[in-house]
Amino acid sequence: MRRGWFLPLFATLGFGFLYAPIVSLIVFSFNESRLVTVWGGFSTRWYGELISDGQLLEAAWVSLKIATISASLAVVIGTLAAFVLTRFGKFHGKLMLTGMVTAPLVMPEVIIGLSLLLLFVAMEGMLGWPAGRGMTTVIIAHSTFCAAYVAVIAQSRLRDMDESLEEAARDLGAGPVRVFFDITLPVIAPALVSGWLLAFTLSLDDLVIASFVSGPGASTLPMVIFSKVRLGVSPDVNALATIIIGIVALAVTVAGVLLMRQSKRAR
Template identity: 85%
Template sequence: MNLRGYFLPVVATLGFVFLYAPIVSLVVFSFNESRLVTVWGGFSTRWYGELLRDGQMLSAAWVSLKVATLSATLATVIGTLAAFTLTRFARFRGKLLLTGMVTAPLVMPEVITGLSLLLLFVTMENMLGWPAGRGLTTVVIAHATFCAAYVTVIAQSRLRDMDESLEEAARDLGAGPVRVFFDITLPVITPALISGWLLAFTLSLDDLVVASFVSGPGASTLPMVIFSKVRLGVSPDVNALATIIIVIVAIAVTIAGLLLRRQHKKY
């Protein structure tokens, strides 16, 4: 193998090392006996026990899971409807505006998104009395707002690749638009919706900037709590928490991959 043949494997190896070496280091040091996260003091599961006794961290993790689940589900519903509208209706008044609204959160800085949503919630509270303060509801709405854009893009690409003759055949056999959607369109695009939901869930679980603007007392998410702890110095229990999240995400991605593979084989 000549020098040119070695180039791609070497670059790929360096890329994977750059991406995954910090994660491997984090997992290894989560089993560190020492309180110093950069000094190995022997193997121990001490910090996992400390994590289970940290009420603030566990409460924030539960809040983040609730927010991520609710916002991902809401974003999937909104994104699916938006994608279906943009792909199945050739022309309608406001299509250009809807397209711009869908793509704007993809390129908008998170600081601008968070600030604009905060101003919106404050104005709504003054005019309508809802939402009453900032809390779990405002965080869910904010996360669903920008996550819906990602779901829309994924669902839209799947709808464009779908064979529309299946829907036409169902309509020729007398099925109405609603039944065609639920019996034909929805099962075909389900893998894309699962991917969109997982992406929205991950984005919501990972968000710090937007949540910092729209959250209130009792609605501190896990990234907010971790950020406040890291500012005072990284503690080993944060490594333990990150390791647990990595394992959960890896299991979820594996299960989703198996389901998607089975779905593709079916269709």
């Protein structure tokens, strides 16, 4: 009898602890008062203020572009790394490659940001590229550490995949490239979608690494919000956060529906 209420109770408390701040943020985005913690009545005033705040909108647009490109590059790099580590058996340097792929998962972001900054400075001095710090360097940095997460997710899916499907395709005359795009890629597609969403979220949320490798004209949304926090958060930040939450929730819902449909078709 105790197990009947124990688990639901603690699940409710756990989810409430996670999502109560988000709900509070959404509610206070419709607050009339300028104070973010004092309710002054319902109003959409701060959504109108947000439209006229060019700095926040520009930072949000930069963050979305960086997150989209970085997540896409991370999926490509992470999938290739996972495929090599899973399907190529033992080879010279595999242990080192495995360590290099998984290192960003446990490396402090301060160390990653500082090392990438030193790398970009050295590359600019020797090769003349990248010229200064900006969106390009942020995309390279985010793709680097996000690829590790994608590689781990793709590896787990490749290990569980039934290789007899690929072997049957090869017996029927399909080449390696054809097998990959017609058999392997559709099977691991749910893992790649999950990896892309995770990489997109990590890139959109990153503050520490972007602070090291960004420059003028490449201030991301977390950097702008962090600078505003020092002077006090204005309610238009709540409005922007609410819009982003809505977009992310819609994207996750659509991705979940598509993955469920694909899973049903596979069954």
